[in-house]
Amino acid sequence: MFTLKNNLKITHFVLLMSCLNFLFFHLPFFTFVFKNLEYKSFSGISIIISLIILMLVLNAFVFYLIFSLSRRVGKFLLVLFFCINAIAVYFVNTYGVIIDESMIGNVLNTKYGEASSFFSLKLIAYLVLFGVIPSIYIFKVKIIKDTWKKFLITISLTLIFILALAFANASNWLWIDKNSKTLGGLAMPWSYTVNISLFYAHEFKKNQKEILLPNAIVKNNEKSVVVLVIGESARSQNFSLYGYDKNTNPLLSKITNVFHFNAISSATYTTAGVKAILDYKNTDELYEILPNYLYRNNVEVIWRTSNWGEPPVHIKNYQKEDVLRPNCKGEGCGYDEVLLTGLKEQIRASTKNKILIVLHTSTSHGPTYSKKYPPQFETFKPVCNSVELGNCSKKELIIAYDNTIVYTDYILSKVIEDLKELKDYKSTMLFVSDHGESLGEKNLYMHGIPMSIAPKEQYEIPFIVWISDNSRQLKANKELTQYHVFHSVLNFLSIESPIYDEEMNIFK
Structure with missing residues (x-):
């Protein structure tokens, strides 16, 4: 020795x-x-x-x-x-x-x-x-x-x-x-x-020049708006819409025309999950992503984010939370609610008939779940306040996480309220998470486990859709993927494109 x-x-x-x-x-x-x-x-x-x-x-x-x-x-x-x-x-x-x-x-x-x-x-x-x-x-x-x-x-x-x-x-x-x-x-x-x-x-x-997709055509002048909300670390099993025994969706459950579908993420980490939501197919290549593609083809695109990890976004209206906060009022300005600041007014001010809004949230990202929502949304107690998740009881950890889902429910309901007031537009909201989250199951926490061995908690995600009255109907969709987003947005906005895949579209 x-x-x-x-x-x-x-x-x-x-x-x-x-x-x-x-x-x-x-x-x-x-x-x-x-x-x-x-x-x-x-x-x-x-x-x-x-x-x-x-x-x-x-x-x-x-x-x-x-x-x-x-x-x-x-x-x-x-x-x-x-x-x-x-x-x-x-x-x-x-x-x-x-x-x-x-x-x-x-x-x-x-x-x-x-x-x-x-x-x-x-x-x-x-x-x-x-x-x-x-x-x-x-x-x-x-x-x-x-x-x-x-x-x-x-x-x-x-x-x-x-x-x-x-x-x-x-x-x-x-x-x-x-x-x-x-x-x-x-x-x-x-x-x-x-x-x-x-x-x-x-x-x-990846930093090589992105591969442009074939040009698209806007087929009509009908006013249409899509709000795509990208969730962070939201797993479907903690949404009461999916059968969870706690009422984590008290608002969405009361709104008509809200539908939810089983979905699987393509990865268990943010960068790959967000890329999949914005890509037209499953590929390792850097093809033109949804916001860039629509912006280049004369659609109004607005990206608002409190998060990170998206592929390069090449649009005029890319807005981070710190840019929105000075015009925000109320306690929610320190949280993801800031992304809704003046959103309705920005839509109305647009000179274009086709609009895509992307809200990239961070609501359920760990480890400090209890700091991701305003105090009034601490619906369930007691919560885990420790950064060392293993020091909390599993019950306290899940309770803190559940409160982030309650806050997500509130944000989504506010988006729907704003869209309902836009009577001139046919509108829809899509909520899709980048990946799921482990909360102590099999002694795993958060996310990032390789997909080949990842537990279902890290890839079973919510796919929630709201549609305005008299706009569209939904297919009898069963299990969806993140790649359904691209083609569904094209369909709703009446965008004709050579790369459009009807099988990946959720609307009739």
């Missing part, structure tokens, strides 16, 4: 760092392994032992390469790894997240106000114990480098050992490949280092 000496040979130092990295940061990794294989069988024992050895040797090997090239750079990177590992493992343990590429996208796109809501003393404790304290030793220790001859022998023998171990486990490759995304998202520090690289590589591809 190594003692914490101030002078260490490079091989002893990297083995020590690999062991500490393993002990501090890989409990979630091996918890997943034990839960997903028959660990009492010979094959299971073989996989576990091999993964332990492979992780220790691979990390030591990479650390050895870095420190052999530059001790200064090596110390800087190792300190960075330990500090980020500590924060990452806190979120893995507290919220059950997996640090895959989509989660990296969530982290890099998170606003300061949202990120600050995750602050807690437990997070600081993780950072100090597992990040800062080891970093002090890393800075102080003097590392004795190997000669180039010994360096070449060490890396050659290590590579041979790694390859031999990998081929010895050839029979287990299928299990590892099946679970590779989750295993990779829990292996520190490679979960975030590799996935950050993948994220930026894919972002570079």
